[in-house]
Structures are given as structure tokens and as C-alpha cells.
Amino acid sequence: MIPVSEPLTNTPAWQQQLANAFHTARDLLAYLELEALWRPELEQAARDFPVKVTRHFADLMRKRDPNDPLLRQVLPHLSECEAKAGYETDPTGDRAAEVGDGILCKYHGRALVVTTPSCAIHCRYCFRRHYGYPDNGTGELRWRAVADRLRQLPDISEVILSGGDPLALNNSRLASLVNKITTVPHVERLRIHSRLPVVLPERLEDNLVSLLSNNRLACVLVLHVNHPAELSTSLFRALGPLRKAGITLLNQAVLLQGVNDSLETQIELNKKLFEFGILPYYLHILDKVSGAARFEIGEKNIKQLYQEMAACLPGYLLPRLVKERPGAAAKEPVG
Numbered sequence: 001m002i003p004v005s006e007p008l009t010n011t012p013a014w015q016q017q018l019a020n021a022f023h024t025a026r027d028l029l030a031y032l033e034l035e036a037l038w039r040p041e042l043e044q045a046a047r048d049f050p051v052k053v054t055r056h057f058a059d060l061m062r063k064r065d066p067n068d069p070l071l072r073q074v075l076p077h078l079s080e081c082e083a084k085a086g087y088e089t090d091p092t093g094d095r096a097a098e099v100g101d102g103i104l105c106k107y108h109g110r111a112l113v114v115t116t117p118s119c120a121i122h123c124r125y126c127f128r129r130h131y132g133y134p135d136n137g138t139g140e141l142r143w144r145a146v147a148d149r150l151r152q153l154p155d156i157s158e159v160i161l162s163g164g165d166p167l168a169l170n171n172s173r174l175a176s177l178v179n180k181i182t183t184v185p186h187v188e189r190l191r192i193h194s195r196l197p198v199v200l201p202e203r204l205e206d207n208l209v210s211l212l213s214n215n216r217l218a219c220v221l222v223l224h225v226n227h228p229a230e231l232s233t234s235l236f237r238a239l240g241p242l243r244k245a246g247i248t249l250l251n252q253a254v255l256l257q258g259v260n261d262s263l264e265t266q267i268e269l270n271k272k273l274f275e276f277g278i279l280p281y282y283l284h285i286l287d288k289v290s291g292a293a294r295f296e297i298g299e300k301n302i303k304q305l306y307q308e309m310a311a312c313l314p315g316y317l318l319p320r321l322v323k324e325r326p327g328a329a330a331k332e333p334v335g
């Protein structure tokens with residue numbers, strides 16, 4: 001009999017999937033049967049912010065469609081190398097809000113922890129695409145330093161885990177961070193901002209729900225879905241245990257030219273989010289980060305679109321249209 005060999009590692013399936021992501025425009029375009037679109041300049045445009053796209057996300061794109069709204073979010077563009085007036089490397093003022101150990105104090109009563117620079121996907125419009133992530137590490141020592149600093153900030157009642165993507169951390173690192181946060185008495189709520197479930201639904205199956213629900217903190221998961229095609233059946237299934245555990249699910253989207261700037265798309269997105277048990281929370285106006293100018297929409301068009309959305313959607317399915325202003329203590333409503 002042939003002996004059954006033990007797997008060499010017990011790496012969770014989602015981490016193996018992550019290792020199989022597309023890392024060049026050439027591979028991604030070949031997979032989508034769009035070889036003709038490839039040019040060497042695309043790899044040059046992605047030099048400082050490399051291509052990264054999971055197979056799952058690529059499988060939600062239409063093959064042979066150069067205008068696919070999911071592809072548009074992740075395919076580099078020659079314009080990324082050109083400077084454009086008004087576009088900066090730190091459009092949201094993250095640098096100025098750093099208080100140490102990867103903690104940003106930007107919003108009243110809330111502390112934002114930049115957990116890891118890692119993401120499962122690289123979105124070309126990302127406002128942190130040029131952020132010089134401090135090298136703080138993701139081990140016990142760092143989390144202890146984070147908790148010690150939170151202890152000295154008595155006004156903070158909510159901790160927001162951000163990144164990169166906090167769910168790019170494995171469960172043991174994440175559990176260790178959450179445990180440390182629970183030792184800070186004035187923290188009541190834990191919020192996680194993540195796009196990982198959308199681009200790699202398997203991430204949610206790895207006992208994550210018990211990690212998030214077996215502690216004294218109220219937990220909120222804010223997903224990042226921009227287009228209804230990102231709401232897959234595997235995501236719906238993977239969210240089941242979180243819905244059952246009573247974890248609040250919200251969505252933030254970014255309004256992007258050529259991706260989700262039509263009324264039909266917005267209506268479909270927000271209705272479908274509700275079917276998935278996710279409430280639309282924010283619709284962000286693009287942060288003017290260098291390299292993202294092709295996603296900008298004129299203010300007049302934004303306001304008109306939003307008025308039409310407000311006229312068509314029930315109030316609870318209308319996300320708040322907001323803009324981030326560096327130095328402001330909260331997001332600013334638009335319109």
C-alpha cells in the first residue's frame with residue numbers, strides 16, 4: 001500500500017490561494033484572454049505598487065472584456081507615471097495623524113491601528129498606495145505596545161483595525177491583537193475594515209467568527225465592495241456564520257469613474273448588499289492620490305447621481321456620500 005503522506009505544512013487554504021494570486025499585468029491579461037492589451041509600459045506603471053489580484057476576483061471578471069469594471073480597479077494604467085496637479089502621495093493626512101506604534105488618531109473617540117501593510121489585492125485608486133508603512137511588525141511585542149498606548153488614550157472607545165488589510169494577518173496574530181485590545185478597559189467596540197472577504201471568501205471560514213465573537217467587544221466588520229459583480233455566491237455562503245453570530249456588517253465603496261458611476265450599478269449594488277445582510281454605509285469620493293486621476297468624477301455629476309440614488313432607494317439602502325479632509329475629526333458629508 002502507498003502510504004498517505006502528511007501535508008508538509010498546515011497553511012490554511014486561503015493563504016495558499018493568496019500565494020497563487022496574479023502578480024503581473026501580463027499574467028492577469030492572459031488569463032482573461034486579453035493578451036492584446038498588454039504592453040511593457042504597464043509593468044513599468046506598476047513598479048512602485050505592484051499588481052496583485054486573487055484568482056477569485058479574476059474569476060468574477062468577464063473574459064475578453066477590456067472594460068470590465070472589476071478589471072478597471074486593478075489593471076495598471078500608463079497615466080500612473082504622470083504627475084497630476086492636486087494629486088498627492090498622502091491625500092488623507094495619515095502621516096500627520098500618527099501617534100506611534102502604527103496608531104493613527106484621526107477621528108474623535110476612535111483609534112485606527114495600521115496592522116499590516118499587506119493586502120490580498122492592490123486597488124489602483126487606493127489612498128494608501130504610497131503610504132510609507134512604518135515597520136512595526138505584527139508580533140506580541142508590537143501588540144503589547146499598541147495596547148499600552150491605547151491605555152493612555154482614555155477617550156478612545158472604539159478601535160478600528162485597518163491596513164493594508166487586517167485580515168491578511170493569520171488568526172493567531174489577529175487573536176493575539178484582539179486579546180491585547182480587550183485588556184484596555186475603555187475600549188468597547190472593535191471595528192475591522194477589510195476587502196479580503198470580497199476577494200478571498202475562504203478567509204472567513206477559518207474559525208474567524210469565533211475569534212471575533214468570543215470576547216467582550218462589540219464587533220463590526222466593514223467590507224469594501226464597489227460593484228455588484230463582487231458579491232459572489234461564495235461570499236454569501238462565507239458570510240453566513242458572521243450574520244448568525246450577530247456581527248454587524250457594513251459596506252464602504254469608493255465612487256469610481258468607469259466602475260460604479262451609473263445609477264443602475266449603484267441601485268443594484270446597494271440592493272444586493274442588503275440581500276447579503278450588509279448595510280450600505282459610506283460612498284466615498286475618490287481621495288486624490290497620485291496615480292488615480294483616471295477614476296475621478298466631476299462634482300456636478302457626483303451630486304446628480306447621488307440625488308437620483310436618493311430618489312430611488314429606501315433611506316436605509318442609501319450610503320452616506322462622504323469626503324475625507326486631512327485634519328478633520330470626521331468625514332464630511334457631501335451634497
Ligand SMILES: *Cc1c(COP(=O)(O)O)cnc(C)c1O
Nearest residue numbers: 107110112160162193324330331
Ligand atoms: C472613514 C474611515 C474610518 C473611520 O470611519 P467612521 O465610520 O467615520 O468612524 C476608518 N478607516 C478608514 C479607512 C476610513 O476611510
Ligand code: SF4
Nearest residue numbers: 119122123126164195
Ligand atoms: S488598503 Fe484596501 S483599497 Fe488599498 S489596496 Fe488594500 S484592499 Fe485595496
